[in-house]
Amino acid sequence: MNNQVKTLREQQHMTQSELAEKSGLSLRTIQRIEAGNIPKGFTLKAIAHALHTEPEKIMPPVQEKSPNHMAKLINLSALVGLIIPFGGIIMPLILTHKTRDPKTKEIGKDIISIQILLAAVLSLFMILSPFIQHLSGIRFPLFLIPLTSLLGVKLFIIIRNGISLNQNNTLHIKLKTNFL
Numbered sequence: 001m002n003n004q005v006k007t008l009r010e011q012q013h014m015t016q017s018e019l020a021e022k023s024g025l026s027l028r029t030i031q032r033i034e035a036g037n038i039p040k041g042f043t044l045k046a047i048a049h050a051l052h053t054e055p056e057k058i059m060p061p062v063q064e065k066s067p068n069h070m071a072k073l074i075n076l077s078a079l080v081g082l083i084i085p086f087g088g089i090i091m092p093l094i095l096t097h098k099t100r101d102p103k104t105k106e107i108g109k110d111i112i113s114i115q116i117l118l119a120a121v122l123s124l125f126m127i128l129s130p131f132i133q134h135l136s137g138i139r140f141p142l143f144l145i146p147l148t149s150l151l152g153v154k155l156f157i158i159i160r161n162g163i164s165l166n167q168n169n170t171l172h173i174k175l176k177t178n179f180l
Contacts, residue, residue: 004058006034008051023050068169070099071107075161075171078115082151088115107165110174114157117175122150 009019016034020027023046030047033039039047039058048055074095081088089112096108125146133142157173164172 003034003036005030005039005047005051008053008058009034012051019047019050023047068104068107068165070095070101070104071169072162072165074099074104074108075111075158075165078111078154078158081115081119081154086119088154089119107171109178109180110171111161113175113177113179114173115154116179118150118154118157122146125150 005019009016014022016030017027019025020030023030025043025046029043033043033047044055044058048058051058074092077091077095078088080091084090092108092112092115096105096112099105099108126143129143129146133140136142160173161171164170
C-alpha cells in the first residue's frame, strides 16, 4: 500500500520526529500510521494540518469488493442444482437479475445457459432411461448412470469456472450462444 503520510512527509523533508512534534502526536503514533494503521478523527486532522494538506488526501482509497465477486457468487449458486432440481438455474437467475454490473450480468447469463443445457440433457436422459432399461432387459436402474455422470459434469464445470473467475475474471467453460 502506498502510504501517503510517509510520501508527503518525505516531500517536505521532514523526519518522523519532526512530524510528530509539529502535529502534537507521539513518534510511535506516526510510526504506526506509516506502518499501515489508518489515522482517524483528531489524529487524521492533526497530521493533515502538519503536512499542509486535506485529510482526504491522506486516507487510502476505499477498496470495494472485487468486481467479479458477484460473478463468483452466481457461479457458486449453481451448486444448488446438485440438491434441488432446477436450482442450478433458479438461484443464478435470481442473483443475475439482482446485479447491476453489465459484465457480471453477461457472466451470469452464460452460467445460466450452461445450467439450462445440462438440465435439459439430464431431463431427456431421465425420461429415456426407463424405456431403454425396459427394452434392453437390464435390471440395474439405468437412470443412475446419466444422473451421476451429469451431476459430476455440472460440479466440474462450476469448479473450473470458479477457478477461471479467480484467475482472470472470465468463464473457462461457456456456450457459444446464450439462451437468455
